[in-house]
Amino acid sequence: MKHKYIVQVSKLTKKFGSFTAVDKISFNVSKGEIFGFLGANGAGKTTAIKMLIGLSKPTSGDAIVAGFDVVKEPEKVKYKIGYMSQKFSLYDDLKVFENIRMYAGIYGIPKKEINSKIDNLIQELGMEAMRNNLVGDLPLGWKQKLAFAVAMVHNPTVVFLDEPTSGVDPITRRQFWEMIYKASEKGTTIFITTHYLDEAEYCTRASIMVDGVIKALDTPKNLKENFGVKSMKEVFVKLARG
Amino acid sequence: MLNENQLMNKAFVNINKVSKSYGEVQALNDINFSVDESELFGLIGPDGAGKTTLIRILITMLLPSSGSASINGMDVVKDFKKLRHLIGYMPGTFSLYEDLTVAENLNFFATIFNTTVKNNYHLIKDIYQQIEPFKDRRAGNLSGGMKQKLALSCALIHKPEILFLDEPTTGIDAVSRVELWDMLKELKKQNLTIIVSTPYMDEAQLCDRVAFMQKGEVMEINTPQQIVEDFDTPLYAVKGNNFYNLLLDLRKMELTKTAFPFGDSIHLTTFEKYDSAILNDLIMKFTGQRTHTERINANIEDCFMEKMLRNEA
Numbered sequence: 001m002k003h004k005y006i007v008q009v010s011k012l013t014k015k016f017g018s019f020t021a022v023d024k025i026s027f028n029v030s031k032g033e034i035f036g037f038l039g040a041n042g043a044g045k046t047t048a049i050k051m052l053i054g055l056s057k058p059t060s061g062d063a064i065v066a067g068f069d070v071v072k073e074p075e076k077v078k079y080k081i082g083y084m085s086q087k088f089s090l091y092d093d094l095k096v097f098e099n100i101r102m103y104a105g106i107y108g109i110p111k112k113e114i115n116s117k118i119d120n121l122i123q124e125l126g127m128e129a130m131r132n133n134l135v136g137d138l139p140l141g142w143k144q145k146l147a148f149a150v151a152m153v154h155n156p157t158v159v160f161l162d163e164p165t166s167g168v169d170p171i172t173r174r175q176f177w178e179m180i181y182k183a184s185e186k187g188t189t190i191f192i193t194t195h196y197l198d199e200a201e202y203c204t205r206a207s208i209m210v211d212g213v214i215k216a217l218d219t220p221k222n223l224k225e226n227f228g229v230k231s232m233k234e235v236f237v238k239l240a241r242g
Numbered sequence: 243m244l245n246e247n248q249l250m251n252k253a254f255v256n257i258n259k260v261s262k263s264y265g266e267v268q269a270l271n272d273i274n275f276s277v278d279e280s281e282l283f284g285l286i287g288p289d290g291a292g293k294t295t296l297i298r299i300l301i302t303m304l305l306p307s308s309g310s311a312s313i314n315g316m317d318v319v320k321d322f323k324k325l326r327h328l329i330g331y332m333p334g335t336f337s338l339y340e341d342l343t344v345a346e347n348l349n350f351f352a353t354i355f356n357t358t359v360k361n362n363y364h365l366i367k368d369i370y371q372q373i374e375p376f377k378d379r380r381a382g383n384l385s386g387g388m389k390q391k392l393a394l395s396c397a398l399i400h401k402p403e404i405l406f407l408d409e410p411t412t413g414i415d416a417v418s419r420v421e422l423w424d425m426l427k428e429l430k431k432q433n434l435t436i437i438v439s440t441p442y443m444d445e446a447q448l449c450d451r452v453a454f455m456q457k458g459e460v461m462e463i464n465t466p467q468q469i470v471e472d473f474d475t476p477l478y479a480v481k482g483n484n485f486y487n488l489l490l491d492l493r494k495m496e497l498t499k500t501a502f503p504f505g506d507s508i509h510l511t512t513f514e515k516y517d518s519a520i521l522n523d524l525i526m527k528f529t530g531q532r533t534h535t536e537r538i539n540a541n542i543e544d545c546f547m548e549k550m551l552r553n554e555a
Contacts, residue, residue, distance in 0.1 A: 040415040041386045086413070140289045166413060167441050169288035169456065170543050171550055174502045181486040196442075197416055201505040202485070220506060231505065233416055240417045 005064075006031050006158050006189040007052065012061035014047050021047040023212035024061060029158070029205075034180060034190040036199070036206030036220075040240040044212040045193055046162070052191070053160055054078050066157035079107065082151035082159035086166055090147055092136030096127055099135055100150060107154035121149050141172035148179055158189040165196060177202055200232035208239050215239045254279040254404065254435050255300065260309035262295050269295040271458045273309070277437060277451075282430050285439040286446045286546065287455035293439035294334065296455075297408050300437070301331050313404060327355065330402030332393050334409040340382030344373055344392055347381050348399060355400030365432070366395040369425055387418045394425065404435040411440055423448050443543040454546055461549040466542055473540035475499065475548060476515045479507040480525060482533040491529040497521075502547065509544060510535075 007029035014022040022044045029035045039045045050056035052065055054074030063070045066080035083089075090099050097118050104114045122131050125145055135143060144164060151159055161180075165173045177199065184190050184204075192203070200206050200220060207217040216223060216239055220232050227235045253276035262270040270292045277283045285293045298304035300311055302322035311318045316325050338347045348370070352359045363370075373391045376384065381392060390410065397405060407426075411419040423445065426436055438449070446452045447466045454462040454469075462469060480501075482488040489508055492501040499511040512521070522535035540548075 040417055041413075043415075163413070167289035169291075169441075169550065170443060170547050171502070172288070177503055178486075178489070181489075185486060195413065195415055198505040202503060236416050237420065240415065 005029060006033075006066060007035070007191065008062075008064040009052070010062045012048065012051060012063050013059045014044075014051060014056065015059045020212055022051070022058075025209070025212075025214050026061075027207060027214060027217055029189055029191065031189055032184050032187050033204040034184050034192065034202065036203035037191060037193045037209070038197075038200055038206055038236060039193075039209030043209040043240070045209055048209070049160055049162060049191075049193070053081055053083055079154070080157045082154070082156035084147050084151040084159070084161050084164055086163040088143055088147040090135045090143060090150065093134060095132050095134055096138070096146060097122065097131050099146065100153060103150045103153050109154060117153065121153070125149055141168050141175075144168060144172070144176055145179065148176065152183060152188070156188065158191060159183065161190065161192040163193055163195060165194060165199065173199075197231070197233035197236055200236070206232065208236060210240055253277065254281070255283075255311070255313050255437070257296075257300070257311045258309055260296070260299060260306045260311055262292075262299065262304070262307045269458050270299075270306075273460055275453060275460065275463050277435060280430060280433045280435055282426060282436045282438070282448075282450045284446055284449035284452040285437065285455055286441075286443060286452050286542075287439075288441050290457065291455035292458040293455055294408055295458075297331075297406050297437065297439060301329050301406055302326060327400065328403045330397040330400070330405040332397045332405070332407045332410060334412065336389050336393060338381050338389070338393055338396060341380055343378050343380055344384070345377040347392060348395055351396040352399045357400055359399060362399055362401050365401055366398050368428060369398075370395045386414060387421070390414070390418070390422065391425075398429075402434070404437070405429065407436070407438040409439050409441065411442060411445065419445070443546055444541075446542040452542075454549055456550055456553065459553075461553055462545075469545050470540055470542060473545050473548065475511045475540075477538055477540050477544060478510045478512070478516075478518065478521060478535050479504070479538045480510050480522075480533055480535045481507045482529070482531050484531055488529055488531060488533065492525070495525070495528050497524070500547075500551065504543075509538075511548075 005028040010026050011024040012022060013024050025048060037045055051058050051070060052063055054070050054077040058071060065077050068076040070077055100118045100121055101114055104117050109117060122128055130138065165176050180190055203220060205219050207214045223235045224230065227238055229235055255277035257273050257275050260270055260273040273296060287293055299306050300318060302318050302325050305319060313325055314328060318325060348359055369391050373388050384392065410422055430436060449466060451463065451465050453460045480492065489501055489503060492498055492508060492510055497512045499513055501508055501510050518535050518537050522533060525533050525535055
């Protein structure tokens with residue numbers, strides 16, 4: 001069960017009837033990488049991510065995520081990954097500590113460890129004063145930080161972040177990225193989608209998907225050089241406009 | 243008291259001490275500004291800044307708790323019936339009838355304003371033509387970009403004098419964002435007054451003037467050019483190989499005011515002004531890594547962040 005890469009994707013394809021949403025995409029992501037998964041609306045990003053996290057069965061092709069085959073062992077994949085969607089999966093009518101406790105329970109963290117886990121997380125987030133607040137009453141920035149922490153509660157090998165920074169103020173957006181850097185430094189692999197293309201510059205490597213295929217994949221530096229432009233935004237607009 | 247714009251009788255929208263609270267939550271706190279005729283005015287700020295609340299008060303869909311506002315001399319509370327004919331509105335979430343076709347939606351909105359698509363077709367032609375091949379498709383089956391073009395067509399079909407767009411580019415990819423701003427630029431040429439809200443700071447530079455909003459307050463109103471020019475803190479872009487460690491190290495330096503990631507570099511503000519080469523030497527000595535430092539001009543996002551920090555201090 002040895003795999004060189006944390007995410008290993010080979011000719012992964014998803015068809016809905018006659019429409020090919022994801023068309024034979026192949027790429028690898030290494031341990032600790034921050035991998036930017038970019039593309040226009042409707043390019044097939046969400047469909048691809050759903051296959052990688054074991055929620056949708058590929059029509060053909062393979063993907064190994066955190067050492068497990070997403071088709072044969074999707075349940076094992078789910079224990080090894082974290083996921084944060086654009087609509088946070090937190091419960092608004094539960095308190096901050098209750099949300100952490102619930103997710104810790106779901107991911108099978110032993111009962112006697114859960115309380116210390118909650119304390120550590122709340123302290124790390126600087127949310128001591130909000131511990132007993134309902135999540136629904138928190139400002140958006142705090143919800144996002146909490147959602148990220150909860151997605152990491154079981155120390156996943158790789159965490160999938162789907163537009164995690166939409167709508168927050170520019171300072172909170174940067175604080176969020178610092179959480180990402182910190183996780184990456186500790187060896188967690190980050191798989192992230194975003195519409196803020198300055199954030200694409202923070203990635204170790206980025207791919208750009210257009211109409212179901214990966215049109216480009218490289219470090220931001222190489223992508224900019226290859227396209228002869230100064231920013232990832234220009235790279236994106238060039239590719240996505242076709 | 244009349245402000246300068248009112249005296250010159252130029253202001254098209256006047257907002258005077260508008261506040262709004264929902265129970266204990268103060269969504270808007272003492273908002274005052276005016277917007278000129280055919281101005282493209284941006285409300286820039288994150289979620290929770292009060293942008294939507296302000297727009298909903300101006301389009302007569304929400305009553306202010308206190309204060310007043312007028313559009314073309316008509317009060318948003320007393321004259322709401324007359325005003326609604328003047329106002330075009332594109333809400334942040336897609337609000338057309340998903341089970342009606344493209345053409346049916348457009349006809350519906352023309353009819354409720356006592357007009358016809360034919361009468362005002364010239365106003366929407368450039369935008370509507372792009373989705374006309376799909377006019378018999380149900381709105382619910384359109385792509386995001388097409389939905390937006392339909393929503394914009396429907397908001398314009400009664401020939402409004404002012405158009406409000408609430409976060410038209412949120413959650414939308416960079417290519418569609420460029421397209422939308424191109425459409426707004428074209429509409430401006432028809433002398434339409436446009437008020438648009440966005441959380442994307444880079445879109446501020448596409449507006450004639452912007453209001454920076456944060457936590458229910460307006461932190462600044464000016465042209466984007468002036469806002470950038472007024473930034474007077476020494477600002478440098480620092481690049482290095484170990485980005486995250488460089489960021490943490492820069493924050494430990496005594497000369498540092500703030501250090502934030504900005505694309506492929508770190509934007510560093512300092513308490514005092516330095517020559518770039520001298521500053522770079524200081525940074526290399528402190529961090530032990532090879533860096534490149536240069537003095538740069540602020541962009542809109544630098545300015546917004548500085549205003550936020552100043553407000554919180």
